[in-house]
Amino acid sequence: MKILNYISKTVWVLSLISLFTDTASEMLYPIMPIYLKSIGFSIVLIGVLEGFAEALAGLSKGYFGKLSDNSGKRVPFVRLGYTLSAISKPMMAVFIxxxxxxxxxxIDRFGKGIRTGARDAILSDEATPETKGKIFGFHRSMDTLGAVLGPVIALIYLYFYPQQYKTLFYIAFIPGLLAVFASFLLKDKTQKHLAKKKPTPFFSFLNYWKTSPAQYRKVVIGLLAFALFNSSDIFLLLKAKQAGLNDTNVIGIYIFYNLVYALxxxxxxxxxxxxxxxxxxxFGISLFAIVYFGMAFSKNSCTIALLFFIYGVYAAATEGISKAWISNISDKKDTATAIGTYSGFQSICALIASSLAGIIWYQFGANTTFMITGIMTILVIIYFSFFIKDKIIKNDTQT
Structure with a gap:
């Protein structure tokens, strides 16, 4: 296909690495809360664990993105990040x-923080401003395919070996290891700008906000406002459960959502x-608003399935697209910093969003939670429609 001519060897390798890694991670996603409970973790402790891990990943994305730009290197950050995520899988089964x-x-989340900015900068370098959507979209398709394969493998394994969770952590190490091996196929391109030798303080990426293009700040403000009300998918799955779906169907609908997302x-x-x-x-966040308004009023499984289909299309229209957009409105030499800074703040906002959603759900019920999110999304749509222009930073954007 002519379209696939845009997909370079480097993009293929990065996409396969992401597929293997997501397969490993998502293999454990459905059973992680069950496993943690089985070894004595309370709900509160699970929440603290996940909150801390995500906050660590968020803060480190900005720092390592900045470090990657300063050093002029990408591949070492990608390789180290995926290696840490791979070895974390069996570590969780060795001791309890x-x-x-x-x-x-x-260690798992720290690995994600190390690799994110550098990886997305490589993807940006492999594209022109006119092909960013294709490149980031292809990578996102392959990455999300792992989110389909992982839970399917877990379901098949647990069908034959119920409650044998520890072994699944060792099995997840296999695709994680394949990702690490594949990372050795990557090579850094020679950077046109000189690497900076001075030390990079941990919070130095925050300075980028002051020096970044005005368009970058305007777009990221809107993206973060949306992230503040875009809570964890767990709340959608809880709503599906509340609507009458059993545990197997809930996992099945999660796989269905990821399949739509990947395709x-x-x-x-x-x-x-x-x-x-x-x-x-x-278009994507408009679909998101439809899903959340729909979830507020839906009570049958058919409607829930339709909304998860729409939710998959929403994810496909926003996740990779937002990073492609950011890479088009930031200078090439700052790509990892720009994406890492946004991704870091996004992680923190997601943590706040899930906390707020949990509080609102507890105090006022599920319907109020989804209605508030839908209303706030409409305000974000208005902001982007009237205050943001879709333009490209021409300075040093292309190779």
Whole structure:
């Protein structure tokens, strides 16, 4: 296919690495809370663990993105990040002491923080402003395919070996290891700008906010406002459970959502390059609003399934597209910093969003939670529609 000519060897390798890693991670996603409970973790402790791990990942994304830009290197950060995530899987099964579990889970998220900015900068370097949607969309398709394969493998394994959770952590190490091996196929390109030798303080990436293009700040403000009310998918799954779906169906609908997400990301990326990244992102968050308003009133499984289908299309139209958009409105030499800074703040906002959603759900019920999110999303749509232009930073954007 002519379209696939845009997909370079480097993009293929990065996409396969993400597929293997997501397969490993998502293999454990459905059973992680059950496993933690089985070794003595309370709901509160699970929440603290996940909150701490995500906060660590968020803060480190900005720092290591900045460090990657300063050093002029990408591949070492990608390789180290995926290696840490791979070795964290069996670590969680070796010992069951709470502090060890905290350490292993933190290693996993820390790995994500190390690799994110550098990896997305490589993807950006492999594209032109006119093909960013295709490249990021293709990578997102492959990555999300892992989110389909992982839970399917877990379901098949647990069908034959119920409650044998520990072994699953060792099995997850296999695709994680394949990701690490594949990372050795990557090579850094020679950077045009000189690497900076001075030390990079941990919070130095925050200075980028002051020096970044005005368009970058405007777009990221809107993206973070949306992230503040975009809570964990767990709340959607809880709503599905509340609507009458059993545990197997809930996992099944989660796999269905990821399948739609994976299948739609690449074609949506192609379309986004034609109509504009901003228009595609607005289309995506409009679907998000529909899903959340729908969830507030839906009570039957057929409607829930339809909404999860729409939710998969929403994810395909926003996740990769937002990073492609950011890479188009930031200077090439700062790509990892720009994406890492946004991703870091996004992680913190997601943590706040899930906390707020939990509080609102507890105090006022599920319907109020989804209605508030839908209303706030409409305000974000208005902001992007009237205050943000879809333009590209020309200075040093292309190789």
């Amino acid at each position: 002491f709470p502090m060890w579990i905290f350490f292993a889970r933190s 739609c990301s690449f074609p949506i990326g192609i379309l986004a390059d034609k109509i504009g990244l901003k228009k595609m992102f607005l």
